[in-house]
Amino acid sequence: MADLAILFDASRCSACKGCQVACKCWNGLPSPTEKNVQSFTGSYQSPLDLNGDTRLIISFDEAAGDPDTQWNRVRWAFGRRSCQHCSNPACASICPSGALSVEESTGFVTVTEDKCIGCKYCSTACPFDVPRYHGKKPKINKCTGCPERVANGRTPACVQTCQPEALKFGDREEMLALGKERVAYLQAKGFKDAVLYGENELDGLHVITVAKYGLTPHGLPVDPQINPFAELVDIAKPVIALAAGATVVGLATSFLTGVGYKQPQLRYDVTTKETIDETTGTVVKVGNGQEGEE
Ligand code: SF4
Ligand code: SF4
Ligand code: SF4
Incomplete structure (x- = not known):
């Protein structure tokens, strides 16, 4: 099996x-106003999260910059929020219908939409809260790694379009080497928190990230964990006929829905200029990092 990867270098991304x-454009996905346009939220991130029509977003984390430096009034940290293409994908393990599978030609996790039965178990299992759904009979929509492009010698559409070369695509070992080189460069320039993500997390990801300011500002979970139930189902699959398996999985997973990792749902209060975590009610940020601008 080929072992390819996308390298996202956050320090090169211009957002x-x-x-x-x-x-x-490549995947023929619409951009309906109600899902993709919002009033100002204190952040230039748009939309606020993935949705059934959006497989990839650039996340924004705006914070106050170094006041002593004229050029650093705002510290921008950009993240690439999409499928991380895990080497041992929990989504594929738990899927009772075989709609998710590892693509032999890339090592990425691809989707056969016609097979999706809309159970949403993959959403519960994913350590990165990635799968989303569209349509009246919900069908999964997530990054596939553009296998149809790769099979024809092209890079994924997102990589192809990136002007500052913040996105690269190629042999995973080569992407890791480039990423390590870049982290060393950033650390030498004084960015002490710069770190590489994806080499060892969850036995290795096929999206490697150069996180200039450390993990959290770039939207990366520090210690991603697979829901143990997804692994149990994977072990049980060979001994459970598919139909029966789907029922067993259905009964058990219904107790677990919502247990998996979820990105915080944030709301911005225009009056107080506070960004609030809707689940806990706590204020996670005040202002947008641009206070003090003239
Ligand atoms: S195309 Fe490149 S520079 Fe532009 S937002 Fe995407 S990764 Fe960043
Ligand atoms: S990030 Fe989530 S959706 Fe993507 S391969 Fe891993 S488990 Fe599956
Ligand atoms: S690899 Fe293809 S499907 Fe995945 S984010 Fe890039 S363009 Fe979208």
């Missing part, structure tokens, strides 16, 4: 969102 647009 132009060209990759978001390219993903939509």
Whole structure:
């Protein structure tokens, strides 16, 4: 099996969102106003999270910059929020219908939409809260790694469009080497928190990230964990006939829905300029990092 990877170098990303647009164009995904346009939330991130029509977003984390430095009034940290293409994908393990599978030609986790029965178990299992659904009879929609492009010698659409070369695509070992080189460069420049993500997390990801300011500002979970139930189901699959398996999985997973990792759902209060975590009610940020701008 081929072992390819996307390298996202956050320190090169200008947050132009060209990759978001390219993903939509190549995959024929709409951009309906109600899902993708919002009033100002204190952040330039848009939309606020993945949705059934959006497989990739550039996440924004705006914080106050170094006041002593004229050029650093705002510290921008951009993240690439999409499928991480796990080497041992929990989504594929738990899927009772075989709609998710590892693509031999890339090592990425691809989707056969016609097989999806809309149970949403993959959403519960995913350590990165990635799968989303569209349509009246919900069908999964997530990044596939553009296998049809790769099979024809092209790079994924998002990579192809990136002007500052913040996105690269190739042999995973080569991407890891490039990423390590870049982290060393950033640390030498004084960015002490710069770190590489994806080499060892969850036995290795096929999206490697150069996180300039450390993991959290770039939207990366520090210690991602697979829901243990997904692994149990994977072990049980060979001994359970598919139909019976689906029922067993259905009964058991219904107790677990919502247990898996979820990104915080944030709301911005325009009056107080506070960003609030809707689940816990706590204020996670005040202002948008631009206070003090003239
Ligand atoms: S196209 Fe490249 S520079 Fe633009 S937002 Fe995407 S990764 Fe960043
Ligand atoms: S990030 Fe989530 S959706 Fe993507 S391969 Fe891993 S488990 Fe599956
Ligand atoms: S690899 Fe293809 S499907 Fe995945 S985010 Fe990039 S353009 Fe979208």
